Amino acid sequence: MKLHRIPAAAAVALVLSVTATACMGDDGQESGSKSHSGETIRIGIKYDQPGLGMKEPSGEFSGFDVDVATYVANELGYDPELIEFVETKSADRENALSRGDVNFIVATYSITEERKEKVDFAGPYLLAHQDLLVKAGSDIDEGSDLDGGKLCSVAGSTSAQNVKKNIAPNTRLKEYSSYSECLAGLQNGAVDAVTTDDSILAGFAAQKQYEDQFELVGLRMSNENYGIGVKKGDTATLELVNKALQKMVRDGSWGKAVKANFGLIYRYEPAPRIGVVKE
Incomplete structure (x- = not known):
């Protein structure tokens, strides 16, 4: 999706003028204005989730x-060349924000009450559901069929x-450091199923090297409300991010991005309302 610089709305400009120091970086420079003098913004993403957050062999990044x-x-005023994407794994997301390693995180970060004690969340911007990915033709048609089998998920995830x-x-649970390793384990028979959000699993299953090898069971074991993680207490950035998400849905960019990254493989939910977390 190619994005062009868009002038800030009057409301955003007013927030920035009133809270000129609210989005300051560690070096004291303002990070919320339209003039950054080459200053970059650091955003945490996943590097190994096709369709969501993927670092391509070319070094480019793709995904919803x-x-x-x-x-x-x-x-927020940053053209694409001023964005630095930082790999942020599930187990390190809270620490990355508290340390100031990133300005915010967009990494299939489900909003939970436990996480909200350490992180503020903008959004949600996508509603996903936990599911199982199995080999095509597997006898696992529902969750109970997995009893006694081997299930893979990544360290730091609550899915397994x-x-x-x-x-x-x-x-029997097996935790790997990435979903790529889980997929390799499923492919070679080391595990019987991989579990996480259906959006993530659909992205992997849709890759050419896995074509026709895997399938989603179709369970909806949970509602995963993806939010953008912001450092606890940074209300100014939180408000600006929420305004941006609302505009992304309103101007049609959200819908275009969903279709471009998931296609027909993933039956996605409509865009959730900002601040409404589905239990």
Whole structure:
């Protein structure tokens, strides 16, 4: 999705003029105005989630989260060349924000009450659901079929624990550092299923190297409200990001990004309302 610089709306300009120091970086420079003098913005994303956050062999970045992050950064006054995407794995998201390693995080970051104690969330900007990815033709048609089998998820994710607690208590859990490793394990038979959000699983299943090898079971075990993580207490940035997300939906850019990144493989939900988290 190609984005062009768009003049800030009057409301955004007013917020920036009143809170000129609210979005300051560690070096004291303002990070919310339209003039950055080459200053970059650091945004946490995933590097290994096709369709969402992916670092291509060329060094370019692709995916829905990347498009959302680019749009939001543009609304905050940063052209694409001023964006620095930083790999932020699930287990390190809260620490990356508290340390100031990134300005905000757009990385399939589900809004939960526990996480809200450490992080403020803009959005949500996408509603996903936990599911299982299995080999095509697998006998696993529902969650209970996995009982006694081997289930993979990544360290720091709650998805595998949800399956074990609520659906298949005898499941043996295997945690890897990335979903790419989980997919390799599923491909070679080291695990029987991979679990996480259906949006993430659909992105992997749609890749050419995995064509026709995997399928989604179609379970909706949870509602995953993706939010943009902002440092706790940074209300000025939070408000600006929410305004940008609302505009992205309103001007049609959100819908275009969803279709461009997920195609027909993923049956996505309509854009959620800002501030409304579906239980």
